[in-house]
Each structure stands twice: as C-alpha cells, then as structure tokens.
Amino acid sequence: MRLAVRGYISQRLPSLQEKFNQLHLNSGEVEDIGDEITKKSDGMFLYARLVLNYLENKIFYKGSEVKLSVNELPKELSDFYRKILTQILVRLDAQSVHRVRSIFCWIAFARRPLKKIEFLSAISFSAGDPDITHLVPTYILDICGALIEERRDNTLAFIHISVKEFLQSSSSGLAIDKKEVIVEHAHQDGRLVSLQNPLLRKELELALWTRSPKGLESGLQTNRLSNHSIPSTSLPPQDGISFMLAAYEESVKFLLSQNDYPGVSTEELESFKSQFRGSAFTCRLSSCPRATLGFESEVLRVDHEMTHLPRLQCDFPGCQNPPFVSVQALRNHVKKYHVAQPARKSIRQVADASQITFENAAEQLVNRANQIRNSGNTSQIDSPRLMSGSIEERTR
Structure with missing residues (x-):
C-alpha cells in the first residue's frame, strides 16, 4: 500500500512542477518532498491527497516554506481537517461563516447526494424567500473545495466520510447537528409554521397517505383493474399536493419533448434536460430513494413501483408461476392448478x-x-x- 501511495504522489507532483520551478526547487528536493508526504500518509491515499491539495492552494514565497509546511502538517486526519477548516473560516465574517455551515449541512444531511444544480437550488430557497429569480453563484463551492468534491454523476459529497464525522464533533469548532438544522429551517421557513392550519394539515396527511405503501398499492391496483390488468403510467391524484406534483411532472415532460422554447437558449434547454430528465418519472412512494432521483421513462418507473407491492409466492412444490400481488389472486391460482377436483360422473x-x-x-x-x-x-x-x-x- 505504501508503494501505491508513493506512485499516486509521483503522478500528482508534476502538476506542481511550475510552482516548484519558480521557488527554485530542484528535482532532488522535489523527490524529498514526495518521500516525506509518503511517510506522513502511512498508506492512506486520502492523507496524501489532502497534502497535495494543500500545497496547490497555499501561497509560498520560498522553497524552504514548502518543505517546512510538509514537515509541520499534522499526522491525524482530524487535525488536518481542523487546519483546513480554520483556513477557510479565518477570512470570513459571521454571515459567511453561517453560510459555510449551511453548505456543509446540506451535503451532510440530504436524504441522497444532491446534484450540483439541486444543491444550488436548495441553498437559494433555504431562507424561505419565494421571490428567487436566480440561483446562488457556483463560486460558493470553491470556498469549501478542500473538503467537498463534485463526482462524475454531478453530485456533491465530502471528500471522505470522515469529514462528516469531524464536522459533527465539537472539536471542529463548527459542529453541525441534524436536529438543530431541521429546527432552524422550520423557524426560518414560514411555510412550515402554516401547517398549523387544519385544512393544510389535512391536505398534507392525504398526500402522505397517497405516497405511502398502501396508497401506492391502492392506486396501482385500481388502475390495473380499470385498464384490464395493464399498469397505468399515472395515478389519479388523491389530494391537492399530489395534483400539484403531477402537474409539475407533466410540465417537465413537456419541456423534455421540446427542441426549443421561447426565451431559453439551446444550451440552457439541453442543460435542463440533462439535469432534470429523471424528475418527470419519480417513484410515488415517499420513502423510496427514487422518489426524488427518478427514471428515464414512465415504463421504467412503473416497473420499479410494482416491486413495492406485496408479493405472494405459490409454495406448491415445483410451481414456477410468478409472485402474486393479492391474496385472492393466489387463492384463484391454487384452486385452479393445485387443488384436485373429484371426477364428475356422466x-x-x-x-x-x-x-x-x-x-x-x-x-x-x-x-x-x-x-x-x-x-x-x-x-x-x-x-x-x-x-x-x-x-x-x-x-x-
């Protein structure tokens, strides 16, 4: 493992060569720096990566400062995280520190990894202001770039799970807590306070039932009966919230089918399609991760939703019939194929x-x-x- 880490460091050091040349570091000194990083990493790729990122972002006046920085770096990851976080926060005012904390909270406690555009939308609307015309700028991510990263699927995450553990500890100086975040958003967002309204609460309860296992099963089986056992690709809305979500999905479907749209550039439209294609075909079970991630088509969504229905397998020896979605269907099958009927006399x-x-x-x-x-x-x-x-x- 130590040799593998050394190989990784050797691949990354050339990207710093221009900086090292300007600091008048020769090849031997660069090699010594690589050896010291390997020694401190002690077989951990993450540590080596953090050191190299640190060297890329730090301003040096002399080559000796590079060597000194590597020698003085802490050996424990938690201490390294604290050093990086301190560098981020020391130059910010109170409002900016609060916003950095909000960024970390969204990444740490989101139900699933958020895509970049979803994250920017969440930050934009988190204060409860409904009159948002533009999303927050992407440069806010650069400030925290040493601890978070954008993955290949465009989702944002910490560079390692240990970063979340560190930020939740009191020693970080910026301790984040899931319960506190929920309470904070509840107080800031007036829409949540309005849930005290009995009519709105009733609508919410109906929406939650519609998107529960029983609600999904009821909707799918109702459509199966009304459509000659063919699952429908759209469930009938049971409440105002579900109706609103259905209308949103229809709007997304419409935009996905367009090659151009007034006031929207071709690049913007294509970006929308790539980012939100799945949001038109989300699973209608609220507890499912696919309730927000979605699918590429309605057929894939319905096939997935059918897996949430209770399945009853025929336990008759040798029976290869697919599972049944209801007790009555299983009974009919057993009666038809597995119960011996007495021979009728002519x-x-x-x-x-x-x-x-x-x-x-x-x-x-x-x-x-x-x-x-x-x-x-x-x-x-x-x-x-x-x-x-x-x-x-x-x-x-």
Whole structure:
C-alpha cells in the first residue's frame, strides 16, 4: 500500500512542477518532498491527497516554506481537517461563516447526494424567500473545495466520510447537528409554521397517505383493474399536493419533448434536460430513494413501483408461476392448478348402469316365476307385492 501511495504522489507532483520551478526547487528536493508526504500518509491515499491539495492552494514565497509546511502538517486526519477548516473560516465574517455551515449541512444531511444544480437550488430557497429569480453563484463551492468534491454523476459529497464525522464533533469548532438544522429551517421557513392550519394539515396527511405503501398499492391496483390488468403510467391524484406534483411532472415532460422554447437558449434547454430528465418519472412512494432521483421513462418507473407491492409466492412444490400481488389472486391460482377436483360422473353412464341392473333383476324374476309354475304353486306368481318387492330388492 505504501508503494501505491508513493506512485499516486509521483503522478500528482508534476502538476506542481511550475510552482516548484519558480521557488527554485530542484528535482532532488522535489523527490524529498514526495518521500516525506509518503511517510506522513502511512498508506492512506486520502492523507496524501489532502497534502497535495494543500500545497496547490497555499501561497509560498520560498522553497524552504514548502518543505517546512510538509514537515509541520499534522499526522491525524482530524487535525488536518481542523487546519483546513480554520483556513477557510479565518477570512470570513459571521454571515459567511453561517453560510459555510449551511453548505456543509446540506451535503451532510440530504436524504441522497444532491446534484450540483439541486444543491444550488436548495441553498437559494433555504431562507424561505419565494421571490428567487436566480440561483446562488457556483463560486460558493470553491470556498469549501478542500473538503467537498463534485463526482462524475454531478453530485456533491465530502471528500471522505470522515469529514462528516469531524464536522459533527465539537472539536471542529463548527459542529453541525441534524436536529438543530431541521429546527432552524422550520423557524426560518414560514411555510412550515402554516401547517398549523387544519385544512393544510389535512391536505398534507392525504398526500402522505397517497405516497405511502398502501396508497401506492391502492392506486396501482385500481388502475390495473380499470385498464384490464395493464399498469397505468399515472395515478389519479388523491389530494391537492399530489395534483400539484403531477402537474409539475407533466410540465417537465413537456419541456423534455421540446427542441426549443421561447426565451431559453439551446444550451440552457439541453442543460435542463440533462439535469432534470429523471424528475418527470419519480417513484410515488415517499420513502423510496427514487422518489426524488427518478427514471428515464414512465415504463421504467412503473416497473420499479410494482416491486413495492406485496408479493405472494405459490409454495406448491415445483410451481414456477410468478409472485402474486393479492391474496385472492393466489387463492384463484391454487384452486385452479393445485387443488384436485373429484371426477364428475356422466349422467348418461349412471342411467345406463341403472338400466343394466333393472334388466338383470327382471330376468331373475322371470326365471323364478318359471320355477314356481313348474312346481304347481301359481299363487306366488299372481302377487303384485311380491313382484314389485323382488324387483326393488334386486335393483338396489
């Protein structure tokens, strides 16, 4: 691991070569600096990365200052983070420090990593001002650039999970706390205070139920029944908030289908499509991460939402039928394919058997009558009761 870290440092040092040349550092001295960074990193890529970033951003007058800075750097990551944070905050006034804290809080406590444009939107509206016409500038991220980064998927994150742990500790001097942040936003945003209104609270409760597992299941299964078992790509709004969200999705879909739009440049429209394509097809289960991240199409969204429905598997040995979404569907399947039905007898066959039995009995009676006649006791032949009783006995 130590050799791998040294290789990483060797790849990064050439980017500082111009600065080192102006500070009159020769190749041997640069090599010594690389060795010292490797030693302090002790196999940690993150530490090596922080040191090199530190050297890139720090102003040096002499080559000896570079060597001294590397030698004086703390060995513990937490101490390194504290040194970087101090450099960020020392030049800021109280309002700017508060805003830096807000930046860290949004990155630390967002339900999922925010894309850059989502983050800028969140910062812009976090104060509760509804009359926002422009997003905050992107340079605010440069101030905190030593501790946060933009990933390949355009989301923002700390350079390492240990940064969040450090910022939540009291030793950071800028301790961030999730509960305090929620309370702070609740007091700053007058819209949350208005939830005391019973009508608005009722709308919110209906919206939460609509976007709950039971609400999603009810909507999808209702549409399955009304559309001949084909899942619908849009659920009927159950409340005002859901209706508003549905209208927003329709607006996004419309813009995604446009090649140009009045007052919007081609670059702006394409940027919107790349950033918000998924927001038109979000999962309608509020607890799902895809409730904000979304999908590329309606079909993908519905396929995903179907996975949230309860699934019942047939446990009959050898049955390969896909899982069922309701108990009744499972019962119908079991009754149709796995319950042995008693064989039904043909009415014609029963009648034929009865006819054969009757004919046999009649033949036996005729033979008996002949025997009696031959014996000379003809009184038994004339008894209708005897005849009928004998037939009944033989046909049973």
